[in-house]
Amino acid sequence: MDFSLTKAQQNIVAKASVVAKEFLEPRAAYYDEVASHPIDSWKDLWRQGFLSISVPREHGGQELDMLTYIMVVERLAQGCTNSAMTLHMHSTVQRYIDALASLNQKTRYYSEVVEEGLLFGSWGSEPGRRGGAGTVGTIIVPVKEGFSISGDKHFCTMAGGAHRYMVHCSRESDDGARSLLMALVPNNASGLEIHSGWDTLGMRATVSPKVSFNECFVDENAVLGEPGAAEKVGVGQSFGLGYAGIYIGAAQRALDFFVEYVSSQRLTPDPAPLSHGVVVKRAVAQMQLALESARLVLYQSASKWMNQNPIHRAILAARAKYLATEAALMVTDKVMQMGGGRFAHKGLPPERIYRDVRTCTLMPPNVDRSLEIVGQAELGLDDELLSARYSS
Ligand SMILES: Cc1cc2nc3c(=O)[nH]c(=O)nc-3n(C[C@H](O)[C@H](O)[C@H](O)COP(=O)(O)OP(=O)(O)OC[C@H]3O[C@@H](n4cnc5c(N)ncnc54)[C@H](O)[C@@H]3O)c2cc1C
Structure with missing residues (x-):
């Protein structure tokens, strides 16, 4: 399969690498330590054009194809896993707007992103529900001049930080059947209660606490499309595909750091740099090959993305996410093991990335669910795939 990019596509991928190194990575340790929104990094992502990578061109965005998009989030994750993850969630909301919103809604919401640099979060997970599966318990009902929302969400990334x-x-519906309806709730909506408490192993700067909706009011323009439409557009599946890119990017940064370290360090009584050790050579080979093979499947999935139905997209994402998860966990664990005690210091990229990768690989579809999806596809159990929900 040919993964070659046009000059313009190559330029934005190269720019993502520069932004990751110059703007995102220098702040990553601080945001991790204090577990705060990466606000200055978001501002830089906006100034450099990355907040609009999945906004259509006719609305002032870059409208990247899926392969280029994946390469961009992969490169950004090399600087800061949290900034890349929040950007990816925001970008996936822009895809939902493209698929579901009216022209008036698009004009309004896209200008907030392109002109004002504002971010959008996506909250689906609920305390009583498996990640990304089952009927949503948060209810939306029509009221005078709008809608009222009631229910609890947890893991609400960018709570208090997004617009x-x-x-x-x-x-x-009248017969009691429930269907999915997306509502864009403004940060200052009445009845929206953000609970305190986000002190986690990793992904600390996503700031993803529990949020309650207590008859939260939104105006008529806040809902996207007809009830049930969101499940048919094949957008939710791109959450998992982008996560895969972020895992590979983050793990690659840990490996690159390790390679720089063993190439430049000599420890008494060995006369040569650490890189000359046979164990180090074998470990570097294992790690690099794991990332390369996961990346190949990811790029293959991204290249096939366009024009696929939601079920095929779920399979493509599950393949990529499973392999990326396994590779990233193995690489970050091995980098810590091989780097030794020196790598346990906070502030060094491997320690932070190790915790971030361990945490963000829990995102749905998790390892077991990804394998289940791939297995169902391989066994031709399409009816089971049809009955499942794949949005996050
Ligand atoms: C840093 C972070 C940020 C997040 N941000 C957001 C956000 O902004 N918006 C949002 O909506 N959500 C967000 N999430 C939540 C995420 O989407 C999940 O919903 C959340 O992790 C809860 O899923 P879970 O861990 O309960 O997984 P579950 O899916 O319940 O899995 C728990 C266990 O059950 C097993 N399991 C699950 N399914 C199967 C199966 N089919 N077969 C066999 N075993 C299975 C798994 O192996 C796993 O060990 C975030 C999560 C994290 C960690």
């Missing part, structure tokens, strides 16, 4: 949150709601 709007795409809240995954259930809309009940």
